Amino acid sequence: MVTRKVNELAARKPPQKQAIKELIIKVCVGTGGLAAGSQEVLNKFRKQLKAQGIKADIAEKCTKKTGCRGFCAKDVLVDVIRNKKKSTYQFITPDKVNTIIEDHIIGGEPVEEWLVGPDYEAFHSKGTKVLLKQCGEIDPEDIEAYIETGGYKGTQKALKMKPKAVLEEIKKSGLRGRGGAGFPTGDKWELCSNAEGSPKYIICNADEGDPGAFMDRSIIEGNPHSIIEGLIIGAYAFGASMGYVYIRAEYPVAVTRLRLAIKEAKKKGYLGKNICKSKFDFDIRIKEGAGAFVCGEETALIASIEGGRGMPRSKPPFPVYQGLWGKPTVVNNVETLATVPLIIAKGSKWFSSIGTKHSKGTKVFALTGKIKNTGLIEVPMGMNLKEIIYDIGGGCANNRKFKAVQTGGPSGGCIPASLIDMPVDYESLKSIGSMMGSGGMVVMDDTTCMVDMARFFMEFTQSESCGKCLPCRVGNKRLYERLKDITEGKGVEGDIDFLLSLAEDIKISSLCGLGQTAPNPVISTIKYFRDEYEAHIREHRCPAGVCEAFRKYVVKTDVCKMCGKCFRECPADAILWARKKPAFIDREKCIKCGNCYEVCPFHAIL
Amino acid sequence: MSKDKMKIKIDGKNITCSKGDTILKVANRVGIKIPTLCHDYRLEPYGSCRFCSIEVKGIHRLLPACTTPIEDKMEVTTESDTIFRVRKRLASLMLSNHPKDCMRCEADGECRLQDLAYDYDVDGREYGGEVWDLPIRQANPFITYEPNKCIVCGRCVRICNEVVMAGTIDFTGRGFHTVPDTAFRTARTLSNCNFCGQCVSTCPTGALTDKKGRGKGRARDFKKVRTTCGYCGTGCSLFLNVKDNKVVKVTSDFDGPVNKGSLCIKGRYGYDFIHSPDRITTPLIRKGKKFVEASWDEALGLIAKKLKAIQAKHGPDSVGAFSSSRCTNEENFLLAKFVRTVYQNNNVDNCARV
Numbered sequence: 001m002v003t004r005k006v007n008e009l010a011a012r013k014p015p016q017k018q019a020i021k022e023l024i025i026k027v028c029v030g031t032g033g034l035a036a037g038s039q040e041v042l043n044k045f046r047k048q049l050k051a052q053g054i055k056a057d058i059a060e061k062c063t064k065k066t067g068c069r070g071f072c073a074k075d076v077l078v079d080v081i082r083n084k085k086k087s088t089y090q091f092i093t094p095d096k097v098n099t100i101i102e103d104h105i106i107g108g109e110p111v112e113e114w115l116v117g118p119d120y121e122a123f124h125s126k127g128t129k130v131l132l133k134q135c136g137e138i139d140p141e142d143i144e145a146y147i148e149t150g151g152y153k154g155t156q157k158a159l160k161m162k163p164k165a166v167l168e169e170i171k172k173s174g175l176r177g178r179g180g181a182g183f184p185t186g187d188k189w190e191l192c193s194n195a196e197g198s199p200k201y202i203i204c205n206a207d208e209g210d211p212g213a214f215m216d217r218s219i220i221e222g223n224p225h226s227i228i229e230g231l232i233i234g235a236y237a238f239g240a241s242m243g244y245v246y247i248r249a250e251y252p253v254a255v256t257r258l259r260l261a262i263k264e265a266k267k268k269g270y271l272g273k274n275i276c277k278s279k280f281d282f283d284i285r286i287k288e289g290a291g292a293f294v295c296g297e298e299t300a301l302i303a304s305i306e307g308g309r310g311m312p313r314s315k316p317p318f319p320v321y322q323g324l325w326g327k328p329t330v331v332n333n334v335e336t337l338a339t340v341p342l343i344i345a346k347g348s349k350w351f352s353s354i355g356t357k358h359s360k361g362t363k364v365f366a367l368t369g370k371i372k373n374t375g376l377i378e379v380p381m382g383m384n385l386k387e388i389i390y391d392i393g394g395g396c397a398n399n400r401k402f403k404a405v406q407t408g409g410p411s412g413g414c415i416p417a418s419l420i421d422m423p424v425d426y427e428s429l430k431s432i433g434s435m436m437g438s439g440g441m442v443v444m445d446d447t448t449c450m451v452d453m454a455r456f457f458m459e460f461t462q463s464e465s466c467g468k469c470l471p472c473r474v475g476n477k478r479l480y481e482r483l484k485d486i487t488e489g490k491g492v493e494g495d496i497d498f499l500l501s502l503a504e505d506i507k508i509s510s511l512c513g514l515g516q517t518a519p520n521p522v523i524s525t526i527k528y529f530r531d532e533y534e535a536h537i538r539e540h541r542c543p544a545g546v547c548e549a550f551r552k553y554v555v556k557t558d559v560c561k562m563c564g565k566c567f568r569e570c571p572a573d574a575i576l577w578a579r580k581k582p583a584f585i586d587r588e589k590c591i592k593c594g595n596c597y598e599v600c601p602f603h604a605i606l
Numbered sequence: 607m608s609k610d611k612m613k614i615k616i617d618g619k620n621i622t623c624s625k626g627d628t629i630l631k632v633a634n635r636v637g638i639k640i641p642t643l644c645h646d647y648r649l650e651p652y653g654s655c656r657f658c659s660i661e662v663k664g665i666h667r668l669l670p671a672c673t674t675p676i677e678d679k680m681e682v683t684t685e686s687d688t689i690f691r692v693r694k695r696l697a698s699l700m701l702s703n704h705p706k707d708c709m710r711c712e713a714d715g716e717c718r719l720q721d722l723a724y725d726y727d728v729d730g731r732e733y734g735g736e737v738w739d740l741p742i743r744q745a746n747p748f749i750t751y752e753p754n755k756c757i758v759c760g761r762c763v764r765i766c767n768e769v770v771m772a773g774t775i776d777f778t779g780r781g782f783h784t785v786p787d788t789a790f791r792t793a794r795t796l797s798n799c800n801f802c803g804q805c806v807s808t809c810p811t812g813a814l815t816d817k818k819g820r821g822k823g824r825a826r827d828f829k830k831v832r833t834t835c836g837y838c839g840t841g842c843s844l845f846l847n848v849k850d851n852k853v854v855k856v857t858s859d860f861d862g863p864v865n866k867g868s869l870c871i872k873g874r875y876g877y878d879f880i881h882s883p884d885r886i887t888t889p890l891i892r893k894g895k896k897f898v899e900a901s902w903d904e905a906l907g908l909i910a911k912k913l914k915a916i917q918a919k920h921g922p923d924s925v926g927a928f929s930s931s932r933c934t935n936e937e938n939f940l941l942a943k944f945v946r947t948v949y950q951n952n953n954v955d956n957c958a959r960v
Contacts, residue, residue, distance in 0.1 A: 309778070313652075313653070314673035462781050467758060473784060475695075477736070478733045481735040509696065516667065550931065
C-alpha cells in the first residue's frame with residue numbers, strides 16, 4: 001500500500017515521547033476534498049513540517065495526495081500513519097495542522113477530538129472494496145505508485161495472451177456494463193471483434209451526468225491508470241487501434257489527472273507503438289463534453305466526438321457495427337473499464353465469485369439524499385438495500401422514517417420501504433420498475449413528497465432532452481407540466497391515468513435511452529405511492545408537507561401576543577392586525593412565503 | 607439465395623429484399639403504407655418524428671421503420687392497436703405546441719401535420735401547458751420563418767447540411783425549446799445562407815414559406831405548370847404556380863429526373879422578370895440612336911444579311927459564335943453544328959470554358 005517509506009525520520013528530540021521511525025500523511029485531494037480546502041491543508045502540512053526542522057525533502061515525501069475515499073461528507077480527511085499506526089482525522093482545516101503536528105506527529109498522541117468516529121469505519125468496512133481499493137490510498141498523479149500496487153499487471157498479462165483468450169476471460173467473468181443497461185461486456189467486445197470495418201474504436205464513457213452521482217469522477221481522480229489499462233485491454237481484445245475518453249468538462253480535476261496519466265503511460269511504453277513489445281499499437285485521446293446530459297447516451301456521445309450536436313441516432317444499427325465515423329465502436333463505462341484489468345490480473349474465477357448468479361462483481365454507488373452517511377460506497381452485487389441504507393448509510397438523517405430510495409439516477413425508479421429486503425442486482429431492480437443505472441442512490445425519508453420528487457426528476461430530464469424525437473421533447477414536457485400542476489394544487493380527477501398512459505407511450509416510442517426511461521420516476525411513484533397522488537388531487541393535501549400550494553398559514557389566537565411583527569413583515573399585505581387584536585391571515589392574499597412563520601417570536605403561526 | 611438477400615415478413619406478407627434496406631423502403635416497394643413526417647427521400651433516414659413506428663417481433667418497444675435496417679427473418683407489423691394509439695398520441699402531442707390557425711396559414715392544404723391531425727382525429731388541446739410564442743422572422747429577403755409552426759422534424763436542418771451543405775441552420779436550444787435556427791439567431795445574409803429555399807421545399811408545415819408568394823394564394827388556388835428552368839443548362843424541372851394567369855411562386859418537382867425536387871436561388875426565386883414591365887418581349891433593331899421593335903423574321907434576316915456581308919468582305923474566318931452556359935447540351939451542339947456548316951469555320955466557344 002505504501003509506496004515510498006520514510007524511514008528513520010530525524011526529528012527534534014523534546015517533547016518527543018516516541019521516536020518517529022516512519023511517517024506518512026495522506027490528504028484527500030478529490031474534488032470534494034479540494035472544495036473543502038485540502039490543498040491548503042496539504043500545503044500547511046508541508047510548510048509546517050519543514051519549519052519544525054524536519055527536512056524539506058522528507059516533508060515532501062511524507063505528505064501524499066490521494067484520490068477520493070468516498071466519505072466526502074467528512075472532508076478534509078487526513079490519514080496520519082506514524083510508526084505504522086494509522087489515525088484518520090476528519091474536518092481538518094489549516095489551523096488544526098499545527099496541533100496535529102505538535103501533539104501527534106511529534107508528541108505521539110493522536111488528537112482524539114478530531115479523529116473519525118465509528119461511522120467512518122462502518123462506512124468503509126461493510127462494503128467490498130475492489131475498484132475503489134486504490135482510490136484514497138495511492139497518489140493518482142504518480143504512475144509509480146500505481147505500478148507498485150500491482151498496476152499494469154493486467155495489461156502485461158493480457159498482451160501475452162491471444163486476443164480471443166482475453167475476450168473469453170472477460171466473457172467468463174460475467175462482467176456486465178456498469179453504465180445502466182447491464183449488457184454483458186464480453187459479448188459486446190465479441191460483436192465488435194466480428195464486425196466488418198476498420199479501424200475499430202473503443203470509447204470510455206465518462207460523461208457522468210446524473211445529479212448526485214460521482215462514481216466515475218472519483219475513480220478517474222483517484223486511480224486514472226485503471227481506466228487506461230481497461231482501454232488497452234479492451235482494444236487488444238477486439239482489435240481497436242484508437243481509444244477515446246469522453247469526459248465532462250465539468251470535471252477539471254479528473255481531466256487534468258487523466259491527461260497526466262496518459263502522458264506518463266506513454267513515457268512508460270504502455271501507450272503508443274508496440275506496447276510492451278507486443279507489436280500492438282494503441283493510443284488514447286480525451287474529448288471533453290460540454291455538459292449535455294444526453295451525451296451520456298452512446299450514440300449522442302459519438303455524435304459529439306464527431307463534432308456534431310450531441311443528438312442520439314436510432315439503434316439498430318448499433319455502434320458495435322456502425323459507431324464512431326461509421327466504424328465498429330465499443331462504448332464502455334468508466335467502472336466497467338476499471339474492472340477489466342482486475343479481472344485479467346486476478347482471473348475471471350475470482351471476479352465471478354463475487355455477486356449473484358447473473359450480476360457479478362461489485363458496484364459503486366453514490367449514496368446521497370436524506371441519509372446520515374453520504375458518500376461513495378462499493379458493495380458486492382446482490383447486497384440488499386437494508387444493509388446499504390442502514391449498515392453503511394447509518395439510516396436516515398435525524399432518525400426520520402425511511403420512505404423510499406431512487407436508484408439509477410433521474411431515469412431510474414423509486415423503490416419503496418416495503419421492498420427494502422430486495423437484493424441490488426440488475427434483474428431485481430428491473431423487475432420492480434427501476435434500474436441499476438450508473439449507480440446513483442438517493443434516499444428519501446418521510447419528509448419527501450413523492451409527487452414533488454417525480455416532478456423534480458421530470459424537470460431535469462425534460463430540460464435535458466436533446467429535442468430530436470417528439471415523444472421525449474414534447475411528451476416529457478407535458479408529463480412534467482401535469483406533475484407541476486398537481487404539486488401546485490391544480491390536479492384534477494383523471495390526472496393519474498393521464499400520466500400513466502402518456503408515460504407508457506413515451507417509453508415505447510422514444511428514440512434513445514433518455515426518453516425511454518425518463519417517465520420511470522412517474523410510473524414507479526404512482527405504482528408505490530398512488531395514495532400521495534390521490535391526496536394531492538382529491539384532498540388538496542401534501543402528506544409530506546412539502547408542496548407549498550397546500551401549506552396554510554393560520555394564527556393561533558390563544559398564543560398570539562398581538563405584537564404586530566408578522567403584520568409588518570408580510571410582503572403581500574395579507575395580515576390584518578390592529579393594536580391589541582390578534583393577527584389574522586387573509587388566505588386570498590397570502591402568497592405562502594412563510595415570512596410570518598419565520599418571524600413570529602411566539603410560534604403563534606402554524 | 608445469395609448472402610445479401612433476406613426474407614422478411616411484413617404484415618404477414620413474405621418479402622425478399624436486399625441487405626441494407628430499411629423497413630420503410632421495403633414496405634413502400636411492396637405497397638404497404640406507413641405514415642411518415644420527418645422522412646424525405648432526399649435525406650438520410652433520421653427517425654425523429656416516430657410516426658413510422660412499427661412493431662418487430664421479439665422487441666418490446668416500437669421501432670421507426672425509416673431508420674431500422676432489415677434483418678433476416680424479421681417479422682414486422684405496421685398496424686396494431688398499440689401502433690395506432692402511439693401515432694395518435696404523437697399527432698396530438700405535436701399539435702399541443704402548434705398554433706391552431708390553419709385558416710390563415712400559407713401551408714393550408716399541403717401541410718403534413720394537418721393531414722395527420724385529420725387522419726388521427728386529434729387537436730392536442732387535452733394537454734394545456736406551454737406553447738411557443740416566438741416572433742416571426744422576416745429579415746430574410748426570400749424566406750419567412752414562423753418558428754411557432756415548426757414541429758422540429760429537422761428536415762430543413764438536414765437538407766441544409768446534407769444536400770446544400772451550406773450549414774446555415776442547425777438546432778438551437780434544448781428540450782422543449784429546441785428549434786432550428788441560424789447560429790446565434792442572427793438574420794440570414796448572403797454570408798451564411800444561399801437563399802436556395804431548399805429548406806422551404808422540405809418543410810412539412812407552414813413554418814418556412816416563400817416570402818414572395820405570401821398572401822397570394824394557397825395550394826388549391828394554383829394551376830401547377832411543369833416546366834424546365836431556363837437559367838442554366840442543368841435542366842432542373844419545376845412547377846410554376848399560376849393564379850389568374852400570373853406566376854405567383856415556384857415549387858419543387860419531386861419527380862424531376864434531373865434535380866429530384868432540388869432547386870437553387872435562381873430557379874426558385876428568380877421569376878420576377880416574367881411579369882416585369884421592363885421585360886423585352888420582341889427583338890429590337892437599332893435605328894440611328896433608337897431601338898425599334900421588330901419581328902423575329904426581320905431581326906434574323908438582318909443578322910444573316912450582315913454576317914454574309916462580313917464573310918464576303920473579310921473571308922469565312924472573320925465570324926464566330928460564343929455560346930452561353932445557360933444553354934443545354936443540345937443547344938450548344940446545335941450552335942457548334944451551325945458554325946461548322948453555315949459559317950464553315952471552327953470559331954465556336956462557350957462561356958463555361960473561360
